[in-house]
Amino acid sequence: MSSFDVVIIGSGPGGYVAAIRCAQLGFKTAIIEKYAALGGTCLNVGCIPSKALLASSHHYSDVAHFAEHGIEVSGEIKVNLEKMIARKQAVVDQTVGGVKFLMDKNKITVFEGLGSFVDATHVAIAKADGTSETVEAKNIIIATGSKPSNLPFIKLDKERIITSTEALKLPEVPKHLVIIGGGVIGIELGQVYLRLGAQVSVVEYLDRIIPGMDASLSKELTKVFKKQGMKFYVSHKVKSVERNGKGVVVQAENSKGETITLEGDYALVSVGRRPYTDGLNADKAGVKISDRGMVEVNDHLQTNVPNIYAIGDVVRGAMLAHKAEEEGTMVAELLAGQKPHINYNLIPGVVYTWPEVAAVGQTEEQLKASGIEYKAGSFPFKALGRARAGGDLDGFVKILADAKTDEVLGVHMIGARCADLIAEAVTAMEFKASAEDISRISHAHPTFAEAIKEAALAATDNRALHV
Ligand SMILES: Cc1cc2nc3c(=O)[nH]c(=O)nc-3n(C[C@H](O)[C@H](O)[C@H](O)COP(=O)(O)OP(=O)(O)OC[C@H]3O[C@@H](n4cnc5c(N)ncnc54)[C@H](O)[C@@H]3O)c2cc1C
Numbered sequence: 001m002s003s004f005d006v007v008i009i010g011s012g013p014g015g016y017v018a019a020i021r022c023a024q025l026g027f028k029t030a031i032i033e034k035y036a037a038l039g040g041t042c043l044n045v046g047c048i049p050s051k052a053l054l055a056s057s058h059h060y061s062d063v064a065h066f067a068e069h070g071i072e073v074s075g076e077i078k079v080n081l082e083k084m085i086a087r088k089q090a091v092v093d094q095t096v097g098g099v100k101f102l103m104d105k106n107k108i109t110v111f112e113g114l115g116s117f118v119d120a121t122h123v124a125i126a127k128a129d130g131t132s133e134t135v136e137a138k139n140i141i142i143a144t145g146s147k148p149s150n151l152p153f154i155k156l157d158k159e160r161i162i163t164s165t166e167a168l169k170l171p172e173v174p175k176h177l178v179i180i181g182g183g184v185i186g187i188e189l190g191q192v193y194l195r196l197g198a199q200v201s202v203v204e205y206l207d208r209i210i211p212g213m214d215a216s217l218s219k220e221l222t223k224v225f226k227k228q229g230m231k232f233y234v235s236h237k238v239k240s241v242e243r244n245g246k247g248v249v250v251q252a253e254n255s256k257g258e259t260i261t262l263e264g265d266y267a268l269v270s271v272g273r274r275p276y277t278d279g280l281n282a283d284k285a286g287v288k289i290s291d292r293g294m295v296e297v298n299d300h301l302q303t304n305v306p307n308i309y310a311i312g313d314v315v316r317g318a319m320l321a322h323k324a325e326e327e328g329t330m331v332a333e334l335l336a337g338q339k340p341h342i343n344y345n346l347i348p349g350v351v352y353t354w355p356e357v358a359a360v361g362q363t364e365e366q367l368k369a370s371g372i373e374y375k376a377g378s379f380p381f382k383a384l385g386r387a388r389a390g391g392d393l394d395g396f397v398k399i400l401a402d403a404k405t406d407e408v409l410g411v412h413m414i415g416a417r418c419a420d421l422i423a424e425a426v427t428a429m430e431f432k433a434s435a436e437d438i439s440r441i442s443h444a445h446p447t448f449a450e451a452i453k454e455a456a457l458a459a460t461d462n463r464a465l466h467v
Pocket of ligand 1: 143164
């Protein structure tokens with residue numbers, strides 16, 4: 001029987017990063033993945049393929065603005081969805097290949113098969129060819145991730161009533177895509193198909209889309225998306241989703257008890273994700289799973305069984321790839337006797353639509369609810385030279401700072417390139433910057449980043465320069 005210092009179950013961004021860090025720290029490491037492709041949800045059916053389709057559809061939507069830039073296109077410009085999806089798959093395959101390369105480079109043993117606990121130090125691997133092998137481990141990291149959630153009354157047929165996984169490889173551009181759930185995943189995929197010509201309707205139970213983020217971001221994104229033609233039914237509770245021949249019928253009820261009926265050709269159910277532990281046999285090792293299906297962990301990501309840890313989507317906290325990665329690194333370093341720390345307040349959240357939406361720290365709603373006195377400074381992108389030069393005028397940066405100390409408590413932004421701009425806010429907050437600190441840093445001109453400096457100036461003393 002092979003024996004390892006650390007065995008990791010699941011090769012998503014949590015698992016494979018944990019494996020690399022364990023190997024770097026000198027542990028004899030193995031990783032078990034039930035699929036042939038490494039990389040988990042993120043690389044195969046999540047972050048990477050969705051961003052590939054967002055990029056392709058963005059290029060297509062840019063064509064509408066060519067004329068104003070003096071670019072004349074003769075002939076018809078058409079979408080070849082099959083080719084677009086094939087390109088997406090090529091990007092995925094290349095990225096997955098990169099993870100395999102990293103496993104080999106770091107001398108990590110990769111097992112393909114379903115990992116199930118035998119006891120607290122042994123994991124059985126059931127392989128596709130029907131054989132099984134058991135490995136021994138001093139320490140085990142559970143990184144089994146998550147799967148799409150569903151509503152109890154919806155029967156997913158994965159053909160017309162689909163999850164994000166199928167939405168990444170549709171055979172045609174829908175005529176009318178009805179999206180159930182206005183969270184990040186639904187909204188991103190909605191914009192892909194909206195750009196490609198679909199009518200897109202979003203039905204959301206709460207009173208706004210991207211409900212976890214600052215309300216000002218939801219408001220601005222809704223405004224921009226409505227301009228682009230997306231339809232929203234917020235404060236609507238979905239009552240039924242049924243197949244109707246080649247189409248779907250979605251019924252939802254508003255707060256007054258009135259029922260609306262939406263007929264489409266596809267219904268995308270994106271109502272969140274649930275932690276995944278099927279087949280893991282966690283009970284054989286005595287690992288506690290919560291009522292909501294999460295592996296329970298303490299602040300050190302350790303389960304109730306001392307040599308077993310859990311990270312990523314399968315434990316509490318934001319279901320984000322970079323959060324999973326930080327946790328993978330943290331467990332490896334804890335095992336090596338180091339004292340790592342994760343500041344969960346500074347895990348940024350990003351929506352990769354255009355405009356992009358990004359945030360870190362506390363929202364205005366959270367600050368109000370906890371009675372913290374704060375000041376807010378905002379700056380609109382349309383007042384920036386760089387935004388005008390490129391024609392990306394939507395959105396703003398908002399900085400929330402402590403009313404007394406001026407420490408930055410939250411940064412919320414929507415606009416071009418915000419997914420990358422948010423890194424400045426994370427860095428500043430990690431070093432406990434005040435709004436004035438940011439306002440005194442030189443920002444290259446002309447850049448979108450100047451909006452951060454201007455918002456900081458606005459928060460410091462209401463002294464933004466360019467509005
Ligand atoms: C459409 C979509 C878009 C997304 N976009 C983003 C984004 O832009 N940015 C972002 O930060 N996050 C994004 N996410 C979320 C991100 O994918 C997850 O947060 C991330 O993948 C979680 O990583 P993980 O390592 O915890 O688990 P996963 O990536 O889910 O990996 C878990 C792995 O474990 C394997 N596994 C499970 N059980 C077993 C077992 N018993 N034995 C062996 N293997 C097992 C699974 O097959 C899987 O490969 C997106 C998700 C979706 C669905």
